[in-house]
Amino acid sequence: MTSLAFIFLLSFLSAEAARSKYPPKAASNPVFGPRQVYGLIDGSVTVKCFYPPTKVNRHDRKYWCRESSRNCLTVVSSNGYTSPSYQGRASISDYPEQGVMVVNVSHLALSDRGTYQCGIGLNGRALSYKVSLDISEGPNVPEEAELFYVELHGSVTMTCSFGTDTVSMRKFLCKMEKSxxxxxxxxxxxxxxxFTGRALLSNEDTKGAFSVMITQVDWEDAGLYLCGVGFYGESGETKELDLHVYEGTNVPQGKNTVIGVKGSSVTIECHYDPAKNYSLKYLCKWRNNGCSRIIENTGFVYDTYEGRVAMFDNPQNGTFSVVMNQLRETDKGYYWCMTNDERERKSSKELKIIEGEPGLKGKEEVLAEVGSRVDLTCSYPCKYYSYGKYWCKWSNNGCSPLSASDQSQPGVDVNCDTANKTLVLTFDSVTTMDQGWYWCGVKRNGRYGETLAVYLQVAGEKAAELNPELLNLDTSSNAVAPSNAVPQGRAFSNAGVQSAAASESSEPSSGSNALTVALASSGAAVVVLGAAFAVFKYRQIKRSDLVSVGSYRTNISMSDFESVKEYGANDNTCMKESQETQLGGDEFITTTASVESAAETKKAKRGSKEDADLAYSAFLLTSNAIAQGCPPGDSAAPATASPAWDGQV
Incomplete structure (x- = not known):
């Protein structure tokens, strides 16, 4: 009973499930040609037959024969034989590199109707294909189906054109079935x-023309197709396409489905003929309306894949591998391996993304300063112990390996700490040129495995560490600058300290003793003058006026301006008074009193205030002269400073 139930269940299985395992009877024949050809009386017909381009088939005899009740009588063969009744009107041409034989028969007559065979060898032995020839009186000859001879798991491109009037019409490809x-x-x-992920419809440059490409062709794909515009059986035009599949001798059995862990990486391997020289190899992602290119061997990389996709070409075994890391959910789909050769096998791979834990782990972004030491780390599990491990720097043209012995990468060291299972890429002194993407990866037997992408961001220039001697030089230079920027006659509480510091930094080291005495004297003078300055400042505030300077308003003593005018008007440092043009008048006096009354008022107020003012100003000028490196006799203070304050304005 159990066996009967099992047989009963098997009867419900669709024949489609087993079709891919065993080729259809019609597809098992390696020689393929048109099912039906048409010719006109007195016209000609050309028959194209395909065969597997193996070494044996290339050099074997090709023939065209006519079937009879007993056998197939040879009409013409590649050995040079031609039947007497076809002398001068039948020929056969062989193209062994392409696996094609072409038969031409001219001066057709109604008697030429019948069934023929194109084949290889001395007899049929299953390496032949039946072709039916029909002769009509015309005037039109029915269009024959276009033939496509495709290797198993290969690819095919079928092109159809229906004129410029069909540009806006629906374009389609359908397969003829009983229903x-x-x-x-x-x-x-x-x-x-x-056909999801395997078929792609594209418009050609010629208006009204389009092409359909099918990859990973299997046995069940063989059959009769129609390409057309409009809707089948309702409107528009159609064209027959006859697709035949044969089993090749060197068909790569690559995986059609690739599985990648989210956040990790995956490798898509593509095959091509190593004997051919391709100018273009690329990987594109299949979509309903086209195939978007991701990476090319020319250096092109699509923007959203920058830094996380790279191509590695291996011409020795005819493969190029595309590694994609930092996998996202949006990366799932179908990817096509492509070349610029129309006859080259195009393959498609389905990428599936699953949840899981990446094998290689590390920081995906690292920030460093110029000149600092940087370590890029990549931890790997025990399963990768026997794998080759590497670090490389990513670019549009690939990923350049980095190693300790690579002299083109100074300051870079690669080492593997097996105890910690970590691969470390070290930069002794990172520069702005080091910024970019770096990949850590594993490979085995020439095949690239998992990778980890890390982006190294290099910040701006590192602050220079100043030498203490340079700091002293900068201090002395900065001490001189304020003496030119700030009027010497202004009453600053730290003016004496600044002057002393300026004098100390400007004196030669050999005169340190003299400088010490001078500083001691200056210090005593500062103490005495400090008290006098306090009294002076108190009286000065009482008669200060509110003066507008630009956009600021501040209390400035009128005597400050007088001091500036009288003692700070010299532009030439260390210049004697006799060499400077003296300016007359005081533009800051705004009182309406007469000159004489003003002079009397000023003279009456001199007293102790004027003495303190003169003493403080003389001290400032002396200190400034020392800071400027002037001799004591060349002081910028006027020799006859006192008479200038006799009330003459």
């Missing part, structure tokens, strides 16, 4: 489930 024509793909975005 009708099953839609495979159209410009409305509808794609058959079995």
């Amino acid at each position: 009708g024509c099953r839609n495979i793909i159209d410009t409305y975005g509808k794609i058959d489930e079995e």
Whole structure:
């Protein structure tokens, strides 16, 4: 009973599930040609037959024969034989590199109707294909189906053109079946489930023309297709496409599905003919309306994939690998391996993203300052102990390996601490040129495995560490500058200290003893003058006026301006009074009293205030002269300073 139930269940399984395992009977024949050809009386016909381009088939005999009740009589062969009844009107051409034989028959007659075979070898032995030839009186000849001979797991591109009037019409490809024509793909975005990720419809440069590419062709893809515009059976035009699949001798059996862990990386391996020289290899992501290019061997990388996708080419075994890391949920889908050769096999891979824990771990972003030491770390699990490990610097053209022996990377060291299971990339002194993407990865037997992408961000220039001697030089230079910027006659509480510091920093080291005596005398003078200055300042505040200077308002003593005018008007440092032009008048006096009364008033107020003012001003001038390096006899103070204060304005 159990066996009967099992057989009963098997009867419900669809034949579609087993079709991919065993090729259809029609597809098992490696030689393929048109099912039906048409010709006109007195016209000609050309028949193209395909065969696997193996070494044996390339050099074997090709023939065209006509079937009879007993056998197939040879009409023409590649050995040079031609049947007497076809002398001068039948020929055969062989193209072994492409695996194609072409038969041409001219001066057709109604008697040429019948069934023929194109084949390889001395007899049929299953390496032949039947072709039916029909002759009509015309005037028009039915259009034959276009043939496409595709290797198993290979790719095919079918092109159709229906004129400029069909540009705005719906374009489609459907497959003929008993129930009708099953839609495979159209410009409305509808794609058959079995062809999702494998079929791509694109508009050609010629208006009204389009092409359909199918990758990963399997046995069940063989059959008759229709490409057209409009809707099948209702409106528009169609064209027959006959697709045949054969099993090649060196078909790469790569995985059609690739699984990647979210946040980790994945490698997509693409195959090509190593004997050919391709100017373009690239990987694109399949979409309903096209295939978006991600990376090319020319250096192009799509913006959103910058730093996380790289191509590694291996011409020795005819593969190029595309590594993609920092996987996201949006990365899932179908990816196509492409070249610029139309006949080259195009393959598609489905990428699935799953949740999990990445094997390689480390900081994905590192910030460093110029000149500092930086370590980029990459921890790996025990399963990668036997793998080769590497660090490389990413660019649009690939990922350049970094190693301790690489002289082109000074200051870079790669070492692996097996105890901590960490691969470390060290920069002894990082520079702005080091900024960019770095990859840590593993590989084995020439195949690239998991990778980790790290972005190194280098901050601006590091602050220079100043030498103490340079700091002393900067201090002395800064001490001189304020003496030129601030009027010497202004009453600053730290004026004496600044002057002393200026004098100390400007004297030569050999005169340190003399400088010590001078500083001691100056210190005593500061103490005496401090008391006098306090009395002077108190009286000065009483008669201060509110003066506007630019946008500021402040209390400034009128005597400050007088001191500036009288003692601070010299522009030439260390210049004697006799060498400077004396300015007359005092533009700051605003009183309406006569000159004489003003002089009397000023003279009456001199007293102790004027003495303190003169003593303080003389001290400032002397200190300033010492700071400027002037000899004592060349003091900028006027020799006859006192008479200038006799009331003459």
